[in-house]
Amino acid sequence: MISQPGEKPSTQKRYELISRVLRNNIHSGRLPEGFVLLEGPIAELMQSSRAPVQMALKMLEEEKLIQRFDGRGFMVGQGTALTSPRRLDIRSLDLHVPDEIDEALQSRSMWEQVYDQVEQAVASSLIFGEFRIIETELSAHLGVSRTVVRDVLSRLNERGLIRKNQSSHWIAGPLTAQSVRERFAIRSILEPAALKLAAPAIDYAAVERLSRLASEGTSEFSETEDFEQALMDTCIAKVPNAEMIAVIRNIQLPLLAANRALTKLGLPRDRFAADEYRSLFRLIERRLIDPAADYLENHLKVMAQKSLARLKIVAVISESRLTVPYLTKIK
């Protein structure tokens, strides 16, 4: 299965690619009977993390192409107790990896490697207006193929950060007051609800730790974004609803990025917001989830007003502060 341009490369599909490569090489005899397959070296060879390799090996085991044995890893074939395990470096076997699969596997790991930096750059540019992303520039800037760039762009599109215009160019931004207002309106509905639903699954030990750190005002927790992120990770994102978490994260994304960008530009810290997060953590710590949800709703309304105020002041910052070469300002 090969990724089409623009198709979403997903972790779920990677194990299929890996299992396919291994299966073909077992059938062709390049992976000989008794050969010991180990997760680590396969992951390295396929430029993948271990999880998809585990899944692929499990599939092949179910297909009875490999089996567990009295040792680490899996042994190729359905050998008897007499078959002796052959421990060799998998790279010495000259496995056949079809080009398109190689590229697909590579791009899958590659896009993930570069994605975060691009997401950060694009998300923090939104406050400066509307930009076009030039694919060739992005590929040159990152030193990766167009295939990788397309995967990155389709992920950005999925997260709602970029869109295609009528001439099929990728466009980012602008982050308008209207969008800020709408995003906060959604957040103040979803996040308190998610918090309530998440109550049984909240990592209370982590919240206690956070609450302590937050009260001490350690450097780890100085910016509003840190508090916001921590609240999301330890509480709200524990809601047993993956779709809801994805929606909340996508809604938050440009807001968080804008805040980070503003902090970097030297905007003063919001000490009132920090106090509000401390109160919120204390409520959650004491299992007072309904009051915490009400508090969160109100807090988000206040943050919406502050974010609108913060967005206005960006007007004095020239967009020439943006130095990412692949973002071109639309005039």
Next chain:
Amino acid sequence: MSPKNITPDLASPAIKGRRKLRVLGTAITLLDQVKKKAEADLGFDLEFEVLDFLTCQGKAALSPQTYDVYDQCFHNLDIVWFWGSLQPIDTQRITLWDKVSDLTKRGGISRYAWRGHGDAPVKKLYVQPGDSLGSEPQRHISMLPTVYNLDSFGYDARVFGYSQRQSESWAWLFDERAKGRIALVDEPAIGLFDAALAAEAAGALSFADVGNMTVAEIDALMALLEDKRQKGYFHTMWKSAADAGQLVRDHRIDVQSMWSPAYGDLGGETPHFIEAVPMEGYRAWHGGMSLRHGLSGDTLDMAYEYMNWWLTGWSGAVMARQGYYMSVIDPVHAHLNDDEWAYWYNGEEAQSDLLGPAGQTVVKLGARRSGGAYLERTNRIAVWNTVMDEHNYAARAWGRFVERVRGVAP
């Protein structure tokens, strides 16, 4: 006295120079005459840094260490206050706080006066719990209200006619008769509203709330402006009242945004150039002074002395001579002669030639101020200079428009 106290402090200079207060602001208030008189009255030096609106606002927000007092307009508090560059002013240290007009303290000169669209100063005046700004009265304020005015546009009556006083309309800023000879002010929180009032008056657009436009409304306004630009309507964009006056003197424009001192600068020598009283109402603005964040001790005391001095009438009289009103009126009255008071504040015919701040004639005998008495004018506010919610979006779009106009203008 212990020996420790006799030993001079090595960190401070051996001979103390005169104390100095640094004021950052615009040409509206930072006049030479004001500086000299204030220095004489207060006994300390003043350093005035005079910049255009946008540069001034950017510096105030991003470099608060470069000034002590910030003398600007209420509408840009939305930028400078939220950069955390200012500190609250304690009204208990403002001697004449009780006399400051209800226009700023309550939002209108009377309970029944129409407040105008956009950000009336009262909406940004009081420092609320949580450091935001709002109209709920509090002991601390963000900016001490000082000068204000009601702006409109100026036009050449030889083009628009002398007998059109009843039909003066912002629509004239887009009028075909003046095509190629139109100028606007380049500041987005000001010029954009002149353009918006013009677009609405001309029937080209309508805004649900002209003081807080949506993205779609801003896009429509900018598209209209771009269309007019391509058709060659705009001659240039100006930055200061002096620039605007020069455009009239050079016969380069027929109609433009125009501020009061520019008419005075023309010295009554261009009777064909008329200050309009737009039937849609004025675009209002209010100036004031703020304290830099972190200002303390002796310099903070000087800043309060300076602000209090501003309300005592002398500088208010200077402001009146360039057409600006003050937040505290009675002391100004005491510092103007009867002819001046009658003309500038009461809208009556000038009984003599009137002099401006620099001593030149700014009003000829027999002239009458456009729009009449100050209560009459202040009652006709259409919109305030405003930093809208979508200001960041609008200011960038406006900035691109300004560049394009300047690119084609000589």
